[in-house]
Amino acid sequence: MAEGTRRTPLSRERVLRAAVAFADGPGAGGTTGGSGGGIEALSMRKLAQELGVVPMALYKHVAGKEELLAGMVDAVVGEIDPPAPGAGWKDVVRQRVLSARRVLRRHPWAPRVIESLPAPTPAMLAHLDSVIGTFRSGGLSADLTHHAMHALGGRVLGFSQELFDASPPGDTPPGQAAPGTAAPAAELAARYPYIAEIAASAVHTDGSVISGGCDDQFEFEFALDLLLDGIDRLHRKGWTSAAPRGSRSTAPAGG
Amino acid sequence: MAEGTRRTPLSRERVLRAAVAFADGPGAGGTTGGSGGGIEALSMRKLAQELGVVPMALYKHVAGKEELLAGMVDAVVGEIDPPAPGAGWKDVVRQRVLSARRVLRRHPWAPRVIESLPAPTPAMLAHLDSVIGTFRSGGLSADLTHHAMHALGGRVLGFSQELFDASPPGDTPPGQAAPGTAAPAAELAARYPYIAEIAASAVHTDGSVISGGCDDQFEFEFALDLLLDGIDRLHRKGWTSAAPRGSRSTAPAGG
DNA sequence: ACCTGAACACCGTTCAAGT
């Protein structure tokens, strides 16, 4: 099956596309038949076989399995819709988060792989930078925006979990850089200005950006109290999910 | 090294303790020297070697690697402090979440392993049941409690991510049960009454408990709006993290 | 009846041998 593609020369693009299709699993990719079975089953050997190629041929286009996974994530994150023009910051962020969720629902393996990456990919950084930019353009302070991004956490990318250890970009050990992020800190700051600004505002109790960045405990409690206080408010209001279904049920009085 | 323990007969307890110590990594367990190197390096073979035993000897005490991981998680979750008596629901939940976070910080591999489990372990169910009970005893409705648990998500266990697919207990396929949760649904309902109540209130748009349970999209948007609305409120207030540091900075006027 | 060595079917990646 698909023997017409056997002769098509391999490219990084083709390798990544095949890997994503394989990880999406049989049937999920749209085509019928014998392609793949989930991220667990994805191996360099099986992917090569899928492409009608000897395993070592893949290493001409990706440095190894880790870079393959980073490339797959980058491709998937690139599917998230751009920000809708002309709306308020809250709706813009909301729509982008929901778009990200729709994308990651199409690729259920992605959250787990994202979490396993040693560093964010370029597409992830671009997306985060863009969301931060939406907050800042809406008038939120760099400080509040920083905590807001932590509180939203993985939700910004469509799922719910912490991303990495929140160290500022360019913080990799001098010896070797993470796959796809091999540029020096200055260049990263130029490319992702909003991330750089937020990172700069992250000089916390330890007084040093380079040593580690954010106060994880503070960020954790910030998000926790946002949730507990919101739940408390709904409780006092006598809120119920049955009645306001379909409307923005948790919106505050002023919203 | 540690040759005094060579003769101690193997037990499930000892296997699990050794596995946790190995996953915690060298130096993290308190002892000096050559024990283990992280969850990535943990294998049945290396664990057996650590215990001075042939690999297959482990299979007398754990059915396989998956059950080993479930047992490790169960042991770790059991370290979470019990609820403090006499305080309001919000503070009790808050303290338990922060205790869970401290525990999982001691075992950084645990969140990833928890996420990889096919079903929650008994200790996880007991903890969730207890937190739900705190909400309910505080007067929150089953409905609001249900959404609150989703919104807090993995934070209840000390980290930030969704837990499984939120299907009610006893929802495993009839053929085989997940490791450690082999009891029928009725028994589970008796053991975790609060979870059972919450699961019962989860009859959503599809009208069936058995078919899947919660409306994931609603739960996702519920938590997202809780966060966005809280951020919006702080923004309008002109909130800054610098000033109120140390006090409960996000608390509402009424709290 | 209990325990265990060898074997099976994998894995990612290296490296030397082929063209």
Next chain:
DNA sequence: ACCTGAACACCGTTCAAGT
């Protein structure tokens, strides 16, 4: 110079052979 087969150092688990 390019490509690739065999090999290396692993894995979890089965199973038959030993005691």
